[in-house]
Amino acid sequence: MENSTLPKQPSSNNLTTAKATIQFKDAEGSKKMRVLVAVGVLLLLQFFWWFADSDHVGYAPLFWLLTFSLCYKMLRMLQEWYHYVHVQEPIAPVVAATAPLRTVDMLTTACPGEPHAMIIRTLEAMVAVRYPHTNYLCDEGDDPVLRAACDRLGVVHVTRILKVHAKAGNINNALQQATGELCVVLDPDHEVTPDFLDQVVPYFEDPTLGYAQVVQAYGNQQESFVALGAAEQTYHFYGPLMMGMNSYNTVQAIGANCTFRRTALDSIGGHAAGLTEDMHTAMRMHAHGWKSIYVPVVVSRGLVPSTLGGFYMQQLKWARGTFDLLFHVYPKLFRHFTWRQRLHYLMMPLYFLSGLVALIDIAVPVASLVLLKFPWHLSLPEFALHMLPVATVALLIRYNAQQWLREPHEPGLHLAGGILRIATWWVYSLGLIYTFFNVKVPYIPTPKEGQVKNEWLLSLPNLLLAALSVGAAAFSLQVQGIRGPYTKLMATLALINAFILLVSVLMAQHALIMGLRSFMWSVPILHTLKRKFDQTLAAGAGIIATRLRSGSIAFAAGLAILHLLATAGLVLMQWRENVSISEDYIWAHTGYGELRIGRPLAAKQAASLPVRQAASNKQPAIIWTKTSSSARQVISIELPTNTPPQVPVGVIEDINQRHNIPLLTWVANEAPDKTHAFKQQVLRIVKHENQLLLRPIIRAKSPSAYRAAWQQLVKSYRASGDTTLVWVWTPPRPDSIAAYFPGSAYVTWITSDCTTQPEPANTTLDCYNTFRQQVAIQIEMQSKPVLLFAPQFYSPTSYQWAKKATERYPEIKAVVFSANNSSDSPSKNVSLTVAN
DSSP: OOSOOOOOOOOHHHHSOOSOOOEEEEOTTHHHHHHHHHHHHHHHHHHHHHHOOGGGBOSHHHHHHHHHHHHHHHHHHHHHHHHHTTOEEEEOOOOOTTSOOOOEEEEEEEOTTSOHHHHHHHHHHHHTOSSOOEEEEEETTOOHHHHHHHHHHTOEEEOOSSOOSHHHHHHHHHHTTOOOSEEEEEOTTOEEOTTHHHHHGGGGGSTTEEEEEEOOEESOTTSOHHHHHHHHHHHTIIIIIHHHHGGGTOOOOOSSSEEEEHHHHHHTTSSOOSTTHHHHHHHHHHHTTOEEEEEOOOOEEEOOOOSHHHHHHHHHHHHHHHHHIIIIIHHHHGGGSOHHHHHHHHHGGGGGGHHHHHHHHHHHHHHHHHHTOOSBOOOHHHHHHHHHHHHHHHHHHHHHHGGGOSSTTOOSOOHHHHHHHHHTHHHHHHHHHHHHTTOOOOOOOOOOSOOSOBOTTTTHHHHHHHHHHHHHHHIIIIISOOOOHHHHHHHHHHHHHHHHHHHHHHHTBHHHHHHHHHHHHHSHHHHHHHHHHHHHHHHHHHHHHHHHHHSHHHHHHHHHHHHHHHHHHHHHHHHHHOOOOOHHHHHHHHOOSSOEEEEEEOHHHHHHSOSSSOOOTTSOOOOOOOOSSOOOEEEEEEOOSSSOOOOOHHHHHHHHHTTOEEEEEEEOOSOGGGSHHHHHHHHHHHHTTOOOEEEEEOOOSSHHHHHHHHHHHHHHHHHTTOOOOEEEEOOSOTTOHHHHOOOGGGOSEEEEEGGGSOTTGGGBTHHHHHHHHHHHTOHHHHTSOEEEEEEEEOOTTHHHHHHHHHHHOTTEEEEEEEOOSOSSSOOOOOOOBOOO
């Protein structure tokens, strides 16, 4: 079928003459799950209430990308929880002993290229089903081998000349001669058990039932890591999720193991066409008013793709097909759905947006590290305080939902499935792009039996992204030398992403893995250790499972109460101490933010203020003539050279309280034992959330001695317990900058000091042009923000001058002007101009 116009709906009389109505019962553990989900929802609401604060917004493009990713994950989680609290098991109606047997047709398909042995095994299993029925093979290739097998087994062989609408057309062609009251559609790789129909047919005593779906289980998940991951992705879907769909009549018809009432199928014109013909058929039947049922029994076992190529082919087909249904079919059927069906068919295709979300999760840390722009301005401990309880309860809920998985081997962490889903980001994204541009994807049966070979080419996109993530982390931490907490967080995320991608690449190298396994099994001690590890893990898993499920409610409630108390304590502490991560911190470490200007504080003024006591109202204030364009400034403090250096703590705290940032300059040639107290004062200031730029002046006999002295100084401070200090480097000789540069890892800012240049060079920015040309040829220096010392006296027009300079030289993030000779009246200014 090529359109979604519904045939005339059956009369209500046909749907109300039920001999029996299917009853449901809550699955064991449903009440406990509802309590857990209630706790999870409360924690989730609290998290978003805290997160939705404009103060948390960092670099807007990255912020909104990560917010989209977070909201998507939370929405998907809420959808799962909704199903968990509605898990129901159907109760089969009682069939009278005198009731006549229903006529049933069982159909499977065959396409050219599919293994004969696989199809014949499926036919033999169909023949072995005990309930009376007729078997059909819908053979697209009119294969003589399969025709002979059908003759031998008593299976009706059907082929066709006009091959349209792929699998749906193939089945509809066979239905033209099949006459059963019910019809079962099987995939050619699924072998049914003899009691298949005995488990399903009784539900059709309810004449409003359009179709019944059973579990889709697999038997080859140990064939490869790809097969394991593909199978793990289905465990929750065919367990609690489909069982939850029983509660609001949205059970999905799957392309295998689905039993249809023939009159229901005929009422919508047969199987609907498309890449995801099963979902399309379910949508049309639900829109037509038919009921669906999920029977959670394993009465068939099939194959999952065991190679990356087969899995990607399957997922591309599904992604393209479901997006097509969302954009083109869903709007036409919308008014025929119940409100819960509308939400269901809106949410189902959005699973494949996980590809776009995975790309965002990988790209944002890379972009943040390269651009030095951070998406969120959050206190990391505070973020952990709000996020960890949500994540913990979410894991606890999902773990408890595993009680509804259908087979004993299915519980677990499902790491292979999660890694494989992330690795499929580009396939899912391609499906979305193909939908937007109406690119056709051919309906090709998913390969189930793969060859043992490595799949490096298909792994190339993930290899490239992994290399990019590692490169971004190295560039930020080594080349740029940024060691702030936000940079470390983004670098950690980038490296985690790289690790996951590299593991996914390894999963697809089947020959390599087989070789490693052979080697391990050839070493007796490794084989013994693995066996003991598996035994210990299996024994411990049972104990942990019992403890977690029995105490899950108490644990979740206790965690919620503890989180509430911790949050209240944090709010109270912030209210009392007014401590928060500010824009000042970001600017000091990266230069990102508004341009700042300033002037030096006279040495005698700094010395006159108390060194160890905080500033008070009786101390001389640091007065600035604020311009309309800039209120936050940089204040340069140069310590005297004739005495041991002492940190003017009161001055620095006073500057920080006014939202200005101090720049501390001192001669750093003293022996370490003479500067220990100075170092401790600096570290104490930074520890108390004060921002401080450090500008040591080192004099050395040679460039190599200078570099060694600078590096040793920085290392000594980092070894004392703080790696986030901001180091401002001033080249000792402006004509040989590269020779004296101590390395990107030891420098945060670079200073261009035009006040030391003789006139007339210092009356323009010619001095900076020379400096800039030397910096431009050194890649390590190019990413550093620049602080410019200008010889012009500070005045109300200084900000406009600095703004004009930075329009031409955007790397300049701060300009410090010369101090006036008198605080009462300005001295003559040096007229600086920016050349066009």
